[in-house]
Amino acid sequence: MFGQIKLIKKYILLIVISFFFLPESFSQNTISFSAKIDSTKIIIGDQIKLTLTAKISGKQSVIFPPILDTITDKVEIVENLGIDTVYAENGYQILHQxxxxxxxxxxxxxxxxxxxxxxxxxxxDSAFSKELYLQVFTVPIDTTKQAICDIKQQIETPFTLEEFIKRFYHLIIFAVVVILLGLLGWYLYRKYKKKEPIIKLPVKPKEAPHIVALRDLERIKAEKLWQKNMVKEYHSQLTEVLRVYIEGRFSINAMEQTTDEILQAFSNSALLDQRSHEVLRQILTIADFVKFAKAEPLPDENDLSLKNAFYFIDNTLMKVSLNIEKEENNDMNKN
Structure with a gap:
């Protein structure tokens, strides 16, 4: 007897414990779902609202049925008006799709x-709405107020220019294209016979190399790059100005050459005097130290490079001008 009572107590304890581990279920009292339409009778083409309403607690979420284009074969969705949410008492939400x-x-x-x-x-969990019924009527025709008449004859109107263009615009476009191509061919033939260029573009006179170089040096001077700790940029711009000037003035490919190659090109010619050669060496060498050795020149050395650049351009410009004058004088003496 005592063993049976002990066994019954054991079963009761297991049943009580199992209730604690059962998943929490929905309370159907907290959920409601309904569907309605504004009117159950419409005329063909009339638009009405279909409203799906769900009432849920604050802890619950809801997924409305996906409705894309049609509800039935003959009832179409014109527009999805979205979901309106109303917050009710006791933490409930009422959603209207x-x-x-x-x-x-x-x-x-x-x-x-x-x-x-x-x-x-x-x-x-899920819930279902009730069935809905919609009756669609055709537009009634009152034959007592509208007499049936014979078909009227076509009204003939004069043929306007606008109608002519609309009817024959393909032919008009084709004719215009043919005329334009004919004029273009005639123009090209005339240019070919006269050996003239088809289009004469205005040629902008090229600035002298020393004008461009001096303008760029003035800009570098005004920017004060090395004073702003932009020493590498400062010397890179100086050497670039000089290389462009050398290419334009002496036809030496300075932009593609190293410092030694540039200096060697001048050493093999009589284009520079000793002073100009040394000035150019100072500018290019300091720039190489800054670029490759990451050297930090003194302020006086930075300023000297700019002054030497002005000197180099002014001095070589004067020498070239004198050489041109000498060549012109020699030509005049020969004649």
Whole structure:
């Protein structure tokens, strides 16, 4: 007897413990779902609202049925008006999913129950709405107020220019294209016979190399780069100005040559005097130290490079001008 009582107590304890581990279920009292339409009778083409309404607690979420284009074969979705949410008492939410619907065929249509899904935590449930009925009527025609008449004859109107263009615009475009191509061919033939260029573009006179170089040096001087700790940029711009000037003035490919190659090119010619050669060496050498050895020149050395650049351009400009004058004088003496 005592053993049976002990066994019964054990079963009761297991049943009580199992209730604590059962998943929490939905309380159907907290969930409601319904569907309605503004009117159950419409004329073909009229638009009415379909509203799906769900009432849930604050801990629950809801998924409305996906409705894309049609509800039935003859009832169409005009527009999805979205979801309106109303917060009620006791933490409840009332969600209204609205659609604008219409139909273009007369008849009686049945909307099957809509299915909605609820979720609270890991628990899911669903609910169904009631069936809806929609009756669509055609537009009534009152034959007593409108007499049936014979078909009227066509009214002949004069043929306007606008109608002519609309009817024959393909031929008009073709004719215009043929005329334009003919004029273009005649123009090209004349230019070819006269051996003239087809289009004469205005040629902008090229600035002298020393004008461009002096303007760039003045800009570098005004920017005060080395004073702003932009020493590498300062010397790179100085050497670039000189290399461009050397290419334009002496036809030496300075932009593609190293410092030694540039100096060697001048050493093999009589284009520079000793002073100009040394000035150029100072500028290019300091720039190489800054670029490759990451040297930090003294302020006086930075300033000297700019002054030497002005000197180099002024001095070589004067020498070239004198050489041109000498060549012109020699030509005059020969004649």
């Amino acid at each position: 609205k659609y604008l619907i219409t139909s273009f065929d007369s008849g009686i249509y049945v909307f099957r129950p809509f299915k909605i899904f609820f979720q609270e935590g890991n628990n899911k």
